[in-house]
Amino acid sequence: MINVGYDPFHVGPPWWFLVIAGLILTMILIAIIKGIANWMKNNASPILSVPAKVIAKRTRTSGGSGNSSVSTHYYLTFQLENGERQEFHVSGREYGLLIENDTGVLTYQGTRYKKFERKPDMT
Numbered sequence: 001m002i003n004v005g006y007d008p009f010h011v012g013p014p015w016w017f018l019v020i021a022g023l024i025l026t027m028i029l030i031a032i033i034k035g036i037a038n039w040m041k042n043n044a045s046p047i048l049s050v051p052a053k054v055i056a057k058r059t060r061t062s063g064g065s066g067n068s069s070v071s072t073h074y075y076l077t078f079q080l081e082n083g084e085r086q087e088f089h090v091s092g093r094e095y096g097l098l099i100e101n102d103t104g105v106l107t108y109q110g111t112r113y114k115k116f117e118r119k120p121d122m123t
Contacts, residue, residue, distance in 0.1 A: 044110075
């Protein structure tokens, strides 16, 4: 009697495992390529300093279940003089120093936050 589905000479992983592993590796590669492209685009962007106002603050937390630690990400949204809004990921220190309605000069490069120099009300 011959067992049709069994090949004693085949020692590799099953086909479905190779497909799933290929998809995961493809997703990782795409994320790396997108990150490098964004980094290069930011490097090619001019450094701009423009009058702006802090209009919103928000946080996002991740982790914290089981034995993992919690990470907190801080974001500030600025309204520029021309009405455009820009949100930037900032350090916890920057986040803590600024409040909504602060006015000043925002310096950024592409999607990279550089600094915000608070000035008296500029309206």
